[in-house]
Amino acid sequence: MSWTLMNRCCLKCWHKPPDNPCPNYVQCRIKGPLCHDDPECRELRARRLNELEFGRYGVKVRVAIASCTLAVGAAEVYEAIRDYVKESGLAIDISVVGCHGLDFIDPWIEVVRKGYPPAIYANVSPEEVEDIISRYLSGDVSKAFALRYRTGNAKGEFHVPTLDELVFWRKQVRLVSSNCGLINPESIEEYVVRGGYLGLARALRMRPEEVIEEIKLAKLRGRGGAGFPTWIKWKAVKDQVSDVKYVVANAEEGDPSAFSNRLLVESDPHILVEGMIIAGYAIGASKGYVFVGTEGDLAAERLKKAIEEAKKYGLLGENILGSGFAFDIEIVQDAGRYTSGEETALLEEIEGKRSTPRVRPPYPVTKGLWGKPTVINNVETLAHAAVILRDGWDRYATIGTEKSGGTKMVSVSGSIKRPGVYEVPIGTTIRTIIEDIAGGAPEGLKLKAVEVGGPAGGFLPVSEINIPLDYDTLPKLGVAMGSGVLVAVDEHKCMVDLARQFMAFFVSESCGKCVPCRVGTKTMLSILERISSGKGSEEDLELLKELGETLKDACLCALGNGAPIPVLSSIRYFKEEFSAHIREKRCPAGICPVSREVVRYEG
Amino acid sequence: MIGHTACVGGSVSADIVLNNLKNIERKPQNLVKALRVAQEVKGYLPAEVVEAAAKHVGVPYSRAFNVATFYHLFSIEPLGKYRVFVCMGTTCYLKGNKENLQYLKSLLNIKEGQHTSSDGLFTVEEMRCLGCCSHAPVIAVYMPNGARKVIGRATPEVIQKLIDELRKEARERGWVK
Known part of the structure; x- marks a missing residue:
């Protein structure tokens, strides 16, 4: 493989993990070289950045490959593109990306070319591929579903909306899902180019208690369901005296109709890896487990790759970025049981037993995995931690409500025009999500109820959905935020x-x-x-x-x-x-x- | 081992399962992992296989049996070549998988309370949530080679086509006439 941004640019660079890792390694990837100045090294980086954006030949097709798109034929679309490129002899790079959550346009592809607007095509069939690509290359984007931005020189450009002009995109605040559908989930380089591991680099320069303070000020609450303040959990484990502590990421999305965690891990596995390392550093743990659901084969595969790559470049393993901190992550996959997503039952399964819940107290923060103090967080919570450390708590805390900062990824499905995963500020009303973002009921149907928060969440009548989605309001109405599930139920259901x-x-x-x-x-x-x-x-x-x-x-x-x-x-x-x-x-x-x-x- | 099926049929012997377990580190916490591998290689978990997995990770047979009978992925009874899962999660249920399940079972002539077709090709099970709810109703097929095929927007027509394809494949491989 040719040179990538993750490698040293020249022999003047002294970065050499794990013995002599450079603390500025991550920043250096995007702003470097930092330890020396060399026009050739700068040029090398600029060339590579351009290549990542537009491919080796200036044209690139992104194909969304995730569980959702695969269920409606994305593999066939990928093959059709590959065959077309091969047969036509066109110089085009094909890149696999995750999914950005607009599931109603699956399977989708995006074509990018330097100087032209990146165009997203919806509900693509293998037969259409040739027409889409050849038209795009001729400078015609009129058949696109949306553009990332305009450049003013393509045919039909002003008849196609940009993503920001579309209500279901504009009303989202994409913090943890910002990479989803944009980067190759199997490329650590693409993650780093988009600011990945900067949060970790910043955390490692802070003291663990400062990291926890940052999470506290950001008002981050657990995204798994209960909405427990994350910093309290972290501090409780940090304060425990124990030679061994653990971080467990709960990626077992047991709730039927919940699919935002799946989408996040499949589309951006590194954000979870980064969040886990930060949590490990904050609480003093050196080992983490990711617990993936039975349906999470693809998620597990991409996580495995992410862990390997992070290790390869010294972001995981011994002496991370020269801080002296060591951390390792192991993946455990569920064998299928709803209880497995329960935090103590999940510990039992990691220990190789039946996933039945434990009696509390003692809570996992004092006696968790193998009786050791353990932080168990939902994967989205850990991804938020990575974002907070990257951007700083002050920016994060301005989003969301007074008691709960940031955003939540919600999975919307059922009798709805635009099913998918949307990331919205905490406190966004359910009506906004159901009607504005997801478009309400399909033609000819009327909504009756919305299931909020998964099976243990409950039903709300449509008349009551004018309420904010947050951890404090929903319980008053007898429902819960749960895993952020919204299922629209139409009038023909009982x-x-x-x-x-x-x-x-x-x-x-x-x-x-x-x-x-x-x-x-x-x-x-x-x-x-x-x-x-x-x-x-x-x-x-x-x-x-x-x-x-x-x-x-x-x-x-x-x-x-x-x-x-x-x-x-x-x-x-x-x-x-x-x-x-x-x-x-x-x-x-x-x-x-x-x-x-x-x-x-x-x- | 009373009540637990002994090894029947199947081309994979307990030796081959043992061979596949070699890559798994011998410690009790790997029991679920070992059973997963065994289930995948053998297709189900007969007594000898559970015992082999138990021995490998160093736990008593009773505990391995306890775990093998708990999780949905495991079966101590032989299963069909193709394991068809019909999602009964909220969205799939709402969008018509109840009807799809009935259709599939009648298509394969599987009676109430049974799961496997008489030719031994198909086992139909309910499962909850494959995480593709946007494309509900969803069904999934675990293929004999361990691959998994997820099919969104399932209808009786889609199911009929799928079963025809799988039957054709099975005939070509000589599993049925």
């Missing part, structure tokens, strides 16, 4: 059926360790089945509420505590649907078995 389906999920996923969850979910399911088959009574609703409250109080972990929430929130906001099943023996949406029987009798 809330009783959905509540029953959720409970069936919890029944099959309950690990069985504690009685309230194991027996409670089963009992609630049988009541819901009774109601949906038209055999329910008014008392059943009371019983569901009573059982629900018991589960909320008595279960061992948050998954059991959260299990009744979809049911309780459905009863709270959609009582008339339950009543229709109970009193009129009728399913208004015509989904539950009760109504099918009625239809048969009428026929």
Whole structure:
């Protein structure tokens, strides 16, 4: 392979990890050379930067390859481009990128050429590839979906919006997802060019307590669900006296319909690696584990590559950037269980056991992995930590709400025009996300409810979605931010059926360790089945509420505590649907078995 | 080992599984990892294989059995060549995978309470969330070579086409007539 920015530019550079690493190594990649001045070295860097942007021949096609795009044919599109380039003999580089979250345009590609506007093409089929590229090369961008920016010299340029002109892009604040869809997830060089590892370099020049202070001032709260202030967790582990401590990144996105973590790790694995090293430095840990879900094969593969590359260039391993700090990361992949995403259950699985939750206290901050003090953070939280250390807390804290700084990546799906992952400031209203950004219901449909925060989050009626998405407001309405899931439910769906389906999920996923969850979910399911088959009574609703409250109080972990929430929130906001099943023996949406029987009798 | 299936069928012997375990460091924490590898190589986890994995990482058989029967990825019963997962996550359920599941099972003539087709080619299971919710409903096929194919925007037509393709492949490889 030819020279990259990660290498030394010439023999005058004395950087040599791990024995003699340069503390300015990261800054030097983009602003260098710093230790000496040589026009040739500067020229070498400038050439390489240009190459990264526009490819070796001045033209580059970016193909989004991530789980989402692969599910709708991105691999075939990639092959078509490769074949076309080969057969036509055109001098074009093809680069794999992750996904920027606009899933409604999958599979998508972007063509860039020096001096011309970078153009994004939506819903590309293999057959269209040739036409798209040849038209673009002839200077015509009129068929593009959007442009990154305009240059004023391409045909049709002013009929195509730039990304910033599109509401679903403009209303986002992309802090942790800024690289997603733009860089090659397998290239540490591209990550570094976009400011990657600068946060780590800055953190290593600070004292650990200063790093924690920075996180505190940024008002970062855990993005995994509970919204616990991250700095308290970090400080608790830092204050523990122990020879061994651990950082665990939770990338097991167990919640159905949550896919923002998956997208982040697949599209920008280095941001997680960087966040973990920073956390390790702050708390005094030298080992980290990333816990990846069963569905995370691609994420695990790209993370593995990221870890290898970070090691190769001395950003991971011994004596990182000459600081004397050593850190290593290992990947563990889940074998498939909803409980595995629960923080103590996940520790059990890393230890090679069943992923069942532990009794707390002791909390993981005092006795975590193998009984050692452990910080467990969601991957997005760790990515935010990297951004905060890079940009400084003051900039970060201006985004978000008074009590909670920054942004949250939300996964929007269901009956919606523009499903995808969007990064918005904390405190953005759910209505803004659902209607402005995601475009509301598809033509001909009307929304009825929005599931907020995953299965343990709950349902809100559309009339109530004018509320800010944050950790403090949502619980007052009986729902939770959870993993940032928003699922739009249209009028043709039945809330009783959905509540029953959720409970069936919890029944099959309950690990069985504690009685309230194991027996409670089963009992609630049988009541819901009774109601949906038209055999329910008014008392059943009371019983569901009573059982629900018991589960909320008595279960061992948050998954059991959260299990009744979809049911309780459905009863709270959609009582008339339950009543229709109970009193009129009728399913208004015509989904539950009760109504099918009625239809048969009428026929 | 009462109640646990002994090694039946399959072309992969316990020796080959053992061979694949060699790369895994011998320590108890690697039990899940060892079982993952064994499941992938053998296709399911018969008693001998679980025992081999247990011995390899140094835990009692009982603990390995306990873990092997807990996670969804593991099966102690033989499975079809193709493992078809139908996502029943919120979005996929809302978008029609309940109907797709019924269709798939009737297409493969798999009865209520069963999972594997009588020709031993397909096992149909429910799973929750492959993280491609934007393209719901989603189904996934774990191929015999360990590769995974995820199919978004699934409909009965898409499923029919997929099954036809897989059946053709199976015939070409001589797995069925």
